[in-house]
Structure formats: structure tokens, C-alpha cells
Amino acid sequence: MASKTINIKVKVWRQKDSNTKGNFETYELSDISTDSSFLEMMDVMNENLVEEGKDPVAFDHDCREGICGMCSLFINGHAHGPDTLITTCQLHMRKFTDGQTITIEPWRVGSFPVIKDLMVDRTAYEQIMQSGGFVSINTGGVPDANAIPIPKEDSDEAMDAASCIGCGACVATCKNSSAMLFVAAKVSQLALLPQGKIEGAKRAKNMIAKMDELGFGNCSNTGACEMECPKGISLAHIARLNREFLVANVKG
Amino acid sequence: MSVSGLFLIVFLAVHLVANIFLLVSPDAFNISAHFMGTNPIIQIMQPLLGAGFLLHIIYSFIIQLQNWKSRPVKYNKVDQKESSTWASRNMIWLGLVVFGFLTIHVINFFWVVKFGHMEHVIIDGVKMEDSYTLVVSLFTDGVLGYVYSSIYIISFIALGLHLHHALWSAFQTIGFSNDAWRKRLTVVGDIYAIVIAAGFTIIPLYFLLF
Amino acid sequence: MTKLNSKIPEGLIKDKWANYKAHQNLVNPANKRKLDVIIVGTGLAGGAAAASLAELGFKVKNFCYQDxxxxxxxxxxxxxxxxxxxxxNDGDTVYRLFYDTIKGGDYRAREANVYRLAEVSNDIIDQATAQGVPFAREYGGLLDNRSFGGALVSRTFYARGQTGQQLLLGAYSALSRQIGLGNVEMYNRTELMDIVIVDGRARGIVTRNLITGKIESHFAHAVVLGTGGYVNTYFLSTNAMGSNGSASWKAYKKGAFFANPSFVQIHPTAIPQHGDFQSKLTLMSESLRNDGRIWVPAKIEDAKAIREGKLHPNDITDENRDFYLERRYPAFGNLVPRDVAARAAKERTDAGFGIESNPTGEGVYLDFKYAIERLGKDVIEARYGNLFQMYEKITDENPYENPMKIFPALHYAMGGTWVDYELQTTIPGLFSIGEANFSDHGANRLGASALMQGLADGYFVLPYTIQNYLAYEINNPRLDPKEHKEFQDAENDVKSHIDKLMNIKGNTTVDTIHKKLGKVMWNKVGMARSEKGLKEAITEIQQIKKDFWSDVKIPGEVNTLNVELEKANRVADFIEIGELMARDALDRNESCGGHFRLEHITEDGEALRRDDKYMYVSAWEYKGENTEPELHKEELKYEAIEVKTRNYKTA
Structure with missing residues (x-):
């Protein structure tokens, strides 16, 4: 892999805090290695800003290996930027060309208000999880792990759903700001396992009610969420959520 | 949306079958129209159909408003060319086009048939409305006929696009889908959309060209 | 010298935990409601503890710096x-897990704690399964196991290459349930700034709200730190950008002893560094060593040609490849413990056989060619698909076709706050769990043991042992921080500390200083240490500290979200931690586990322990800003295990 450097312009959303109006600022960066990650490019930008005595651009990030779900940038019209199956921190500068202008925006979702610059508040997700994203058991007193055999296929599909990192890219991408893929990932994971099935109906109902209450939009099945999901979580999980929800309502 | 949508999907098929008799012969169409107008099951279904339309339309406006509200600040740059189909993102607009046509359609046909003045014909000893003439005259009424036919064709292309997303989407919403069924239902949906759009579009073209 | 009391229960090793539980104090349900517990950190240890204690009925306040x-x-x-x-059915027992962990830790861990860890390990798997953690399964529907370094049995449960994620989400779901029920008060984006001591006991913490900058105090009857390790001292590591040692360090400065600070783990398989702008290193799971073979070219001219881009690794024939782990350690081969594998990689690259085209040539190959030939690409993809994908996204190279390039990277801190058998620090009422404490891994942690220890502490150890302390607290009412001088003093200290930082208004960015510290740490307190290097390191770190406090540049304001200030707070502590690490490494004049002193190596280059002099836990006591810390020694006694020289050459 030949490493080279590029010069770019970065058009970034700046917003002091949740009560202030924001605007775009453009910064020029030179000699960015194409081997560096997108966030390393942001680090360079911020180092420049700090050296000029200016406030660096705030953005969420932590593990920088695509698993914590903290990073959340909308880059050139895509959640997590122009590559598939990655988070922002896994995006590399080799995806961009010399002289390009890169537009970086925060997740634009009513239920995820901007805290500062590119940082948004995703506690709405926490509330959804607290409304039912669990199996109601306490520590201790559980049966042996091999007491209940689970078909490998079910377990694997549950794992597909469970790989959700809660980053919010699905909501950010969805034209309706719907949180269905996020909710579906949790509901589907637990619905596929005998441990979670027991309270499956209640879970689906409660989590959907909470999601609606928090002002997320409705799912119109465009499928954009699945395509932008860094973990490739399938729409099939939304279908399962819909099934669970339907059954829950029929049962009353 | 899904349940009313699926109901309307079934209705469209029935309606297309009835309309295709236009291409067979005037009598065939008039018989079918008469059947539609008198058959008790159809009569029962008629108000249900109206309700289905109303439900589908009203509900679509409500959720669309919710959806708009859920993103108060829009993106400066959005690129969804690859992540979703154009039709799926524009269901409300495609629906509105169809709704506009539906309004014209109700005034032109349903209203006339039910409450307006109709010529009558007698086929096999049964007196019935001459629906055939009513339809054909709309398509072939000089310049107005061209305008009407164009609206008609555009509307059915919009409906086709609407259906392109609708069928699988409706099944997905009622939970009848997974990775395998999604592929099948999408194919069925596309075939259905083409059949409906093409089927209805053929009719004005037939009368304009032949 | 303070006598360290590790409070190890009486009896045979296999009876100790049972005896402890049988005789410890418990708190009755009605009293639990009256007792507050603060838990800092929401990882496997902190999250599991917060959920478990809340389920028992305690009122829990839980803090994390993330969102x-x-x-x-x-x-x-x-x-x-x-x-x-x-x-x-391959011969595993609790004793064997205990034995492997002690041996893997090079006989520098506390026997009783490790045995308890092995004892509760099985409960963790049951607990996680009941929570809906989708562990990998066989076609018969039962759980699958894989092998990990340092063991002759397959005892590792996994969920693809995301086991930590799944276990954490399990604990998080239990925690979410308790938050929803109102039993846990959750504080996100809130960082611990100090620990409040009232009458010699931990009574609360001072925090900073990372969004508003607000400094606040919180009271509790006991405080638990589950704040992870401190290897970001090296700047580059596999830890998250925000991972820090500040909570443990504040505890140290308030009187909690800091144990074995020099014991850090260098993980053998991370993606090599590629430039100065690099912000972190990405790990490639140890599980890859199940099927991957590690090699460098056998001929030095081949290595040179590869670095210069004139030769492709696939063009080197098997006889010209040096599978150095298989050569040196026939019994364990590619599955030797991490410290051994890391050092062997360094040995080869130092000798000029490194293959990465970075300035130091630091890189070796991890090759799946043989496994793909043997098992087929599909099997390898099913086992490691997500890791391979991650590798390709980062390096732009396809690991199915080219050997992966890897090199050791800082990964984990075995050292940490000193705790007794009850996981209590030397400050009464202050507990430390998970990676934040020192207790179970000795001088080297075996793979797949960090998750085990974090969850063991959080689910099955702390919820018992903390009650032995809280049972004496039932008559102590809640304190209002606003009315107590100790809280007000602590708040004022925090505010003046922040003001001091903000008023430096120097010219050097926080990251620049942090990178400088990292270089000193990596070169002199890294994989190979010497008396000379360590002494130099201490001097250099002291200079870095001076530079930091006279020249650091922090833009922005205090009472708002200020990322540079957050980083500065942490780096101020990293500098001091780095110094203590060097000091501890200097004191420990032997090689053991991840601590490798060049003065003490065997003829074939292995670590040479000096059990007669150094079979102790070093516990450092803070003595003030400009005074050297005092070393306390907890002698390690091995009664259930025969102390041997680690040997991974023969079974």
C-alpha cells in the first residue's frame, strides 16, 4: 500500500452549545497521510486550532476500533462516511482525494440534541434500553449454561443482532429519524433466545412505546439504516420486531 | 399503513381486471361494470374501500408530519443514492400524485355513475349503464382527451413506483419477512407494480392509438 | 512500615471462599435501602457490581465519563x-485454571484471590447465558470453546470476536433494568475528580460534569472504583482514547496504596504503528494465534528486501521462514503467554528481522495461509471474519491472501490499587475492582482472563465482601455534602487544581506532552528495562512534569465542555503514574512476566525471576508532593502451588 499525502478542505458544523445557533466553518489541512484514520485527521485539525489558540472541534470518540459506538459523524452525506460496514473511527483518508472538500455534520435527529459542535446527546437510547432491553433476572441462581440447548442458527442470528453498537447511525440516516433498527436489534436478539422469549411481548411493546414517546420517527422501510449500519444489521430483525409487536398487541 | 395498503393492493388487481374488459369489447366492459355496480359483495366492499383509502391517506399524513418533526434541523448534505431507492424515500409524493388522480377519477366516474346522468344500454335483456362510452369519451375527447390520458398515465407510473416499494414494505411491517422472503417479496412487488402500471397505462394508449 | 493486612481467610485454599462467605457480615434487606454505594466506572466490573448491588437493594450511584x-x-x-x-472433557478443573493463572502471572499474584477467581468463573458463564449473551455454540446446541495462550485445555467461551462487547452488553442490560427501576442513579459524561475522606473513611466523591463543567459532590457509605487500567500512560496503546488512571491516582494520593505499577501487559498481536500522527493501536485478538502461525524471514537480507518493498512475503518459501515461537517453544508453539510472545517478537526485530516499513522495522507476520489450506477459507472466515475485515479496513491489505503484519502493543495493567481479599483498599470504605485493582494477574495476565476477573469481581465477589464493611454502616445516616467541610474542601481543591491548569496558558498542547511521555515510557519502561534506562526515565519524566506545569496550553473555558481540559487533567496524572511505574520497575531488580529487566535473563533469553528477594507485591504509599513514596511489601506465600520456573518449551 503506497502511502501518500493529500490536501483537503474540511467544512465542519460549529455550535457552542445546545442553546446557541450553529454554523459551518471551513478549515484547510495539508499533508494528510492517506494511511491515517479520519479521526486522526480531525486530531491534526484540532492540534492546529489549539496552537492558534482557538477552541478545538468537539466530537465523540473513544475506542477508535469500531466497537464502543461513541463516534458519530455525518460525513459527505453519509453516517460514518463514504465506506460500508465501518464506524467513523475506522474510516481512512484513502477514501478521499486531493483537493476535496469534506462536509462534516452532527447526527441531525430531534431526539439527539447537539451538545457542542459534532457531539450529540444520545441518552434517548438509554431510556429505550431501560424500558425493556433486558432479561429480568438477578445475579446468581441461574441454571447451568448448558441446561438449555439453543440451535446454532438461532444463536448465530441472535449474535448478528447483538452486534449493534448503539451508535445511532441508523437514526441519523433514516429520513424519518426512526430508531427501529436499534430497537429491533435488541428485541430480535432476545426473542431468538429461550432466555429472552419469556418476556418478549412485553419487551417489544414497552420499547416501542418508549421510542414513540421520545419523538423518533416512523419506519417506512426504506432500508437506508441497514446500508449505513456499521455492523450490517439486517432489516429482518425489524420484521421480527414487528411480529413480536403484533403478537403482543393481539395478546393484549 | 401496511394493512390498508395491502387491502388497496388487492383492490387494484380487481379494478385492473374489470378495466381490461375495455379492451375486449364494449359489452364485456359494461357487463363487468354492471356486475361491479350490483354485486352485493362488491356493494359491501365499496364503503370499506373508501374507508381503506381514507385510512391510508389520513394515516400517511399523520406519520409524515411526525417524521418531519423528528428532524427539526436538516442536513446540509445527504447522499442516499446507494442506500435506498428513490421511490421508498418519496412515497408521500408518489402517493399525493395518486391521490390527486383519485380525486379526478372519483368526480369523473364514481360520482357520475352513482349520482349523475348516465346513458343506458341493454345487453342480453338487462338494462345497464353505458360505462364504456363514458370511459372512452374521456380518453378521446380531443385535446382534453390527451390531457386526461397524460394525467392518467403519469399517475399510474407514480402508482407503479409507489407499489414498487409498497408490497414488500407492507409485508415487512406486519412482520412477514426475513432475509429470504425479502428477496422474494421484492420480486413479486416489482412484477405486481409493473403489471398494474402497465395494465392501466395500456388502456388510454389503446384508445388514443387505435 | 504499615503492616499490610490482606485478610486471607483461614483454611485450605479450596475452602477459603466458602469459609469467608459462611462467616462474613451481611446487611438485612430493610437496612440495604438506607445504604448508598458509589460505583465509578461502568465496564464489566463496575457495571456488573452496580447492577448486582442494586438488585440486592442498595441505593447505587454509578458514574462514567462516556455518554x-x-x-x-x-x-x-x-x-x-x-x-x-x-x-x-479435556481435563480442566478449578485447580487447573487457578494453577495456569498463577503460573501465567509468573508467581506474583495472591494465591487465595486467584483460587476464588477460578471458583466463580463458571457462575459467570451461567449468568451471562441467562442474560441472553449469544456465546458461540456447536450444532448440538451446546456452548463451544476455543484455546487461548498459556493453557493446555480449551476453556475459553466466546461470542465471535466480540466477547467483551457481548458480556458488557449483558451487564449493561442488567444495569439498565436497575436504572429503569430507580435503584441506580446514572451519571453519564461525568468524571471523578477526587475522593472524599471523612474520619479516615471514604465517604464520597467530587465529580465534574463534562458538559457544563459543574463541580459536584456525592455522598455514599462506600465508594467502589471500577475505572480500569492506566496503560494510556504510554500514549499509544490498545486502550480507548479516554481510558485513564486518574481515579486510581486520586485514591493513591488520598492514601490508597498503589501495587505493582510496573506490571503492564504488552500484547503481542496489534497492528503495527504507521506514523507519528497515530492516535491509538488496534488489537488483533489473541484467538488468532489458534490458527495463525507467526514468522519472520529466516534470512536477514529477505527481511531487508521486504521492508524496502522489493520482496513479497508470499514469495518466501517455508524453509526460509523462521516460525520462531514454534522453534523456541515446541510445547506451546504459537500459544505461549502474551509476555513471552511479545518479547520473542521484539527479540527478532531487534536482531534486524522485522518486516514493517516503519522507521524501527517493528513488525512480524501472522500467517493464515496454512490454516486456510488445512480448513478452507470458509472456516477461517466464520471464526475470524470480523477481525479480518477490521484489519483490511485499517491496512488496506487482504489478510486472506497476505500474512497479517503485527507487533506488540501496550494493552493492560496488571498493577493497580492495592486491595485485600475483600477488594478493599488501604482506605476503609474504598474498594477497587476489575483492572483497577492489582490482585489476580501477577506479573502477566493470560488471555481471556480480564473479562473473567472483571465480572467475577462485579457479580460474585464485591457484592459479598462489601457487605462485610457496610454491615457496620447501618447506623450512619446519609451526609449532606453541602454541610460538611470535608466535601467543601475537596471541591475547592478540585476547583483550584483546574484553575491552576487553566492559568498556565503556555505554548505546548496536551497531546504533544503526552506523546513525549509515551516515548520515554515505551523506550525505557517498556518491553526491556534496565537500571540505567529506568533512572534516566525518572529524570526525564520529572522534566516532562515541569514542562507540563509551566507550558501546557489549554484553550477554552472551565464552565463548559472542554476536551483539552479533560485531557490535561488525565495527562497530569499519567505523568505521575509514569514516574511511579519507573520507580517500581527500578526497585524490582528481577525479571518476571511482563517486567523484563535486561540484567536478569537466562542463557536462552528468558525472564529470570529472583524469588528469594522479590516474591512480594510492591505497594507504594504516597508521601506528599515532593517526597519519595514509601514501599510496602506484601510477601506472597504459595501453599497450594509449587513455585517453578515457567516453562513453555515442554508440557
Missing amino acids: SPRRAHSIAAQGGINAAKNYP
Whole structure:
């Protein structure tokens, strides 16, 4: 892999805090290695800003290996930027060309208000999880792990759903700001396992009610969420959520 | 949306079958129209159909408003060319086009048939409305006929696009889908959309060209 | 010298935990409601403890610096979690897991704690399964196991390459349930700034709200730190950007002893560094060593040609490849413990056989060609698909066709706050769990044991042992921080500390200073240490500290979100931690586990322990800003295990 450097312009959303109006600022960066990650490019930008005595651009990030779900940038019209199956921190500068202008925006979702610059508040997700994203058991007193055999296929599909990192890219991408893929990932994971099935109906109902209450939009099945999901979580999980929800309502 | 949508999907098929008799012969169409107008099951279904339309339309406006509200600040740059189909993102607009046509359609046909003045014909000893003439005259009424036919064709292309997303989407919403069924239902949906759009579009073209 | 009381229960090793539980104090349900517990950190240890204590009925306040408890860095653990289930019928027992862990830790861990860890390991697997953690399964529907370094049995449970994520989400779901029920008060984006001591006992903490900058105090009857390790001292590591040692360091400065600070783990398989702008290193799971073979060219001219881009590794024939782990350690081969594998990689690259085209040539190959030939690409993809994908996204090279390039990287801190058998620090009422404490891994941690220890502490150890302390607290009413001088003093100290930082208004950015510290640490307190290098390191770190406090540049304001200030707060502590690490490494004039002193190596280059002099835990006591810390020694006694020289050459 030949490493080279590029010069770019970065058009970034700046917003002091949740009560202030924001605007775009453009910064020029030179000699960015194409081997560096997108966030390393942001680090360079911020180092420049700090050296000029200016406030660096705030953005969420932590593990920088695509698993914590903290990073959340909308880059050139895509959640997590122009590559598939990655988070922002896994995006590399080799995806961009010399002289390009890169537009970086925060997740634009009513239920995820901007805290500062590119940082948004995703506690709405926490509330959804607290409304039912669990199996109601306490520590201790559980049966042996091999007491209940689970078909490998079910377990694997549950794992597909469970790989959700809660980053919010699905909501950010969805034209309706719907949180269905996020909710579906949790509901589907637990619905596929005998441990979670027991309270499956209640879970689906409660989590959907909470999601609606928090002002997320409705799912119109465009499928954009699945395509932008860094973990490739399938729409099939939304279908399962819909099934669970339907059954829950029929049962009353 | 899904349940009313699926109901309307079934209705469209029935309606297309009835309309295709236009291409067979005037009598065939008039018989079918008469059947539609008198058959008790159809009569029962008629108000249900109206309700289905109303439900589908009203509900679509409500959720669309919710959806708009859920993103108060829009993106400066959005690129969804690859992540979703154009039709799926524009269901409300495609629906509105169809709704506009539906309004014209109700005034032109349903209203006339039910409450307006109709010529009558007698086929096999049964007196019935001459629906055939009513339809054909709309398509072939000089310049107005061209305008009407164009609206008609555009509307059915919009409906086709609407259906392109609708069928699988409706099944997905009622939970009848997974990775395998999604592929099948999408194919069925596309075939259905083409059949409906093409089927209805053929009719004005037939009368304009032949 | 203070006598360290490790409070190890009486009896045979296999009876100690049972005896402890049988005789400890408990708190009755009605009193639990009256008792507050603060838990800092929401990883496997903190999250599990917060959920478990809340389920028992205690009122819990839980803190994390991220926007959600689910983001704690436990989530990044890839490979798996050990347990002595013996499901594969390959001869595993609790004793064997205990034995392997002690041996893997090079006989520098406390026997009783490790045995307890092995004992509760099985409960963790049951607990996680009941929570809906989708562990990998066989076609028969039962759980699958894989092998990990340092063991002759397959005892590692896994969920693809995302075991840490799944276990953390399990704990997080239990925690979310308790938050929803109102039993846990959750504080996101809130960082611990200090620990409040009232009458010699930990009574609360001072925090900074990272969004508003607000300094606040919180009271509790006991404080628990589950704040992880401190290897970001090296700047580059596999830890998250925000991972820090500040909570443990504040505890140290308030009187909690800091144990074995020099014991850090260098993980053998991370993606090599590629430039100065690099912000972190990405781990490639140890599980890859199950099927990958590690090699460098056997001929030095081949290595040179590869670095210069004139030769492709696939063009080197098998006889010209040096599978150095298989050559040196025939019994364990590619599955030797991490410290051994890391050092062997360094040995080869130092000798000029490194293959990466970075300035130091630091890189070796991890090759899946042989496994793909043997098992087929599909099997390898099913086992490691997500890791391979991650590798390709970062390096732009396809690991199915080219050997992976890897090199050791800082990964984990075995050292940490000193705790007794009850996981209590030397400050009464202050507990430390998970990676934040020192207790179970000695001088080297085995793969798949961090998840085990974090969850063991959080689910099955602390919820018992903390009650032995809280039972004496039932008559102590809650304190209002606003009315107590100790809280007000602590708040004022924090504010003046922040003001001091903000008023430096120097010219050097926080990251620049942090990178400088990292270089000193990596070169002189890294994989190979010497008396000379360590002494130089201490001097250099002291200079870095001076530079920091006279020249650091922090833009922005105090009472708002200020990322540079957050970083500065942490780096101020990293500098001091780095110095203590060097000091501890200097004191320990032997090689053991991850601590490798060049003065003490065997003829074939292995670590040479000096059990007669150094079979102790070093516990450092803070003595003030400009005074050297005092070393306390907890002698390690091995009664259930015969102390041997580690040998991975023969079984």
C-alpha cells in the first residue's frame, strides 16, 4: 500500500452549545497521510486550532476500533462516511482525494440534541434500553449454561443482532429519524433466545412505546439504516420486531 | 399503513381486471361494470374501500408530519443514492400524485355513475349503464382527451413506483419477512407494480392509438 | 512500615471462599435501602457490581465519563472469557485454571484471590447465558470453546470476536433494568475528580460534569472504583482514547496504596504503528494465534528486501521462514503467554528481522495461509471474519491472501490499587475492582482472563465482601455534602487544581506532552528495562512534569465542555503514574512476566525471576508532593502451588 499525502478542505458544523445557533466553518489541512484514520485527521485539525489558540472541534470518540459506538459523524452525506460496514473511527483518508472538500455534520435527529459542535446527546437510547432491553433476572441462581440447548442458527442470528453498537447511525440516516433498527436489534436478539422469549411481548411493546414517546420517527422501510449500519444489521430483525409487536398487541 | 395498503393492493388487481374488459369489447366492459355496480359483495366492499383509502391517506399524513418533526434541523448534505431507492424515500409524493388522480377519477366516474346522468344500454335483456362510452369519451375527447390520458398515465407510473416499494414494505411491517422472503417479496412487488402500471397505462394508449 | 493486612481467610485454599462467605457480615434487606454505594466506572466490573448491588437493594450511584455505560472499554475485548467448565472433557478443573493463572502471572499474584477467581468463573458463564449473551455454540446446541495462550485445555467461551462487547452488553442490560427501576442513579459524561475522606473513611466523591463543567459532590457509605487500567500512560496503546488512571491516582494520593505499577501487559498481536500522527493501536485478538502461525524471514537480507518493498512475503518459501515461537517453544508453539510472545517478537526485530516499513522495522507476520489450506477459507472466515475485515479496513491489505503484519502493543495493567481479599483498599470504605485493582494477574495476565476477573469481581465477589464493611454502616445516616467541610474542601481543591491548569496558558498542547511521555515510557519502561534506562526515565519524566506545569496550553473555558481540559487533567496524572511505574520497575531488580529487566535473563533469553528477594507485591504509599513514596511489601506465600520456573518449551 503506497502511502501518500493529500490536501483537503474540511467544512465542519460549529455550535457552542445546545442553546446557541450553529454554523459551518471551513478549515484547510495539508499533508494528510492517506494511511491515517479520519479521526486522526480531525486530531491534526484540532492540534492546529489549539496552537492558534482557538477552541478545538468537539466530537465523540473513544475506542477508535469500531466497537464502543461513541463516534458519530455525518460525513459527505453519509453516517460514518463514504465506506460500508465501518464506524467513523475506522474510516481512512484513502477514501478521499486531493483537493476535496469534506462536509462534516452532527447526527441531525430531534431526539439527539447537539451538545457542542459534532457531539450529540444520545441518552434517548438509554431510556429505550431501560424500558425493556433486558432479561429480568438477578445475579446468581441461574441454571447451568448448558441446561438449555439453543440451535446454532438461532444463536448465530441472535449474535448478528447483538452486534449493534448503539451508535445511532441508523437514526441519523433514516429520513424519518426512526430508531427501529436499534430497537429491533435488541428485541430480535432476545426473542431468538429461550432466555429472552419469556418476556418478549412485553419487551417489544414497552420499547416501542418508549421510542414513540421520545419523538423518533416512523419506519417506512426504506432500508437506508441497514446500508449505513456499521455492523450490517439486517432489516429482518425489524420484521421480527414487528411480529413480536403484533403478537403482543393481539395478546393484549 | 401496511394493512390498508395491502387491502388497496388487492383492490387494484380487481379494478385492473374489470378495466381490461375495455379492451375486449364494449359489452364485456359494461357487463363487468354492471356486475361491479350490483354485486352485493362488491356493494359491501365499496364503503370499506373508501374507508381503506381514507385510512391510508389520513394515516400517511399523520406519520409524515411526525417524521418531519423528528428532524427539526436538516442536513446540509445527504447522499442516499446507494442506500435506498428513490421511490421508498418519496412515497408521500408518489402517493399525493395518486391521490390527486383519485380525486379526478372519483368526480369523473364514481360520482357520475352513482349520482349523475348516465346513458343506458341493454345487453342480453338487462338494462345497464353505458360505462364504456363514458370511459372512452374521456380518453378521446380531443385535446382534453390527451390531457386526461397524460394525467392518467403519469399517475399510474407514480402508482407503479409507489407499489414498487409498497408490497414488500407492507409485508415487512406486519412482520412477514426475513432475509429470504425479502428477496422474494421484492420480486413479486416489482412484477405486481409493473403489471398494474402497465395494465392501466395500456388502456388510454389503446384508445388514443387505435 | 504499615503492616499490610490482606485478610486471607483461614483454611485450605479450596475452602477459603466458602469459609469467608459462611462467616462474613451481611446487611438485612430493610437496612440495604438506607445504604448508598458509589460505583465509578461502568465496564464489566463496575457495571456488573452496580447492577448486582442494586438488585440486592442498595441505593447505587454509578458514574462514567462516556455518554453511556455501554461504551466502557471492556467492550473492545475480542477473544473470550475463561471458565473451568470442562465442557470439552479435556481435563480442566478449578485447580487447573487457578494453577495456569498463577503460573501465567509468573508467581506474583495472591494465591487465595486467584483460587476464588477460578471458583466463580463458571457462575459467570451461567449468568451471562441467562442474560441472553449469544456465546458461540456447536450444532448440538451446546456452548463451544476455543484455546487461548498459556493453557493446555480449551476453556475459553466466546461470542465471535466480540466477547467483551457481548458480556458488557449483558451487564449493561442488567444495569439498565436497575436504572429503569430507580435503584441506580446514572451519571453519564461525568468524571471523578477526587475522593472524599471523612474520619479516615471514604465517604464520597467530587465529580465534574463534562458538559457544563459543574463541580459536584456525592455522598455514599462506600465508594467502589471500577475505572480500569492506566496503560494510556504510554500514549499509544490498545486502550480507548479516554481510558485513564486518574481515579486510581486520586485514591493513591488520598492514601490508597498503589501495587505493582510496573506490571503492564504488552500484547503481542496489534497492528503495527504507521506514523507519528497515530492516535491509538488496534488489537488483533489473541484467538488468532489458534490458527495463525507467526514468522519472520529466516534470512536477514529477505527481511531487508521486504521492508524496502522489493520482496513479497508470499514469495518466501517455508524453509526460509523462521516460525520462531514454534522453534523456541515446541510445547506451546504459537500459544505461549502474551509476555513471552511479545518479547520473542521484539527479540527478532531487534536482531534486524522485522518486516514493517516503519522507521524501527517493528513488525512480524501472522500467517493464515496454512490454516486456510488445512480448513478452507470458509472456516477461517466464520471464526475470524470480523477481525479480518477490521484489519483490511485499517491496512488496506487482504489478510486472506497476505500474512497479517503485527507487533506488540501496550494493552493492560496488571498493577493497580492495592486491595485485600475483600477488594478493599488501604482506605476503609474504598474498594477497587476489575483492572483497577492489582490482585489476580501477577506479573502477566493470560488471555481471556480480564473479562473473567472483571465480572467475577462485579457479580460474585464485591457484592459479598462489601457487605462485610457496610454491615457496620447501618447506623450512619446519609451526609449532606453541602454541610460538611470535608466535601467543601475537596471541591475547592478540585476547583483550584483546574484553575491552576487553566492559568498556565503556555505554548505546548496536551497531546504533544503526552506523546513525549509515551516515548520515554515505551523506550525505557517498556518491553526491556534496565537500571540505567529506568533512572534516566525518572529524570526525564520529572522534566516532562515541569514542562507540563509551566507550558501546557489549554484553550477554552472551565464552565463548559472542554476536551483539552479533560485531557490535561488525565495527562497530569499519567505523568505521575509514569514516574511511579519507573520507580517500581527500578526497585524490582528481577525479571518476571511482563517486567523484563535486561540484567536478569537466562542463557536462552528468558525472564529470570529472583524469588528469594522479590516474591512480594510492591505497594507504594504516597508521601506528599515532593517526597519519595514509601514501599510496602506484601510477601506472597504459595501453599497450594509449587513455585517453578515457567516453562513453555515442554508440557
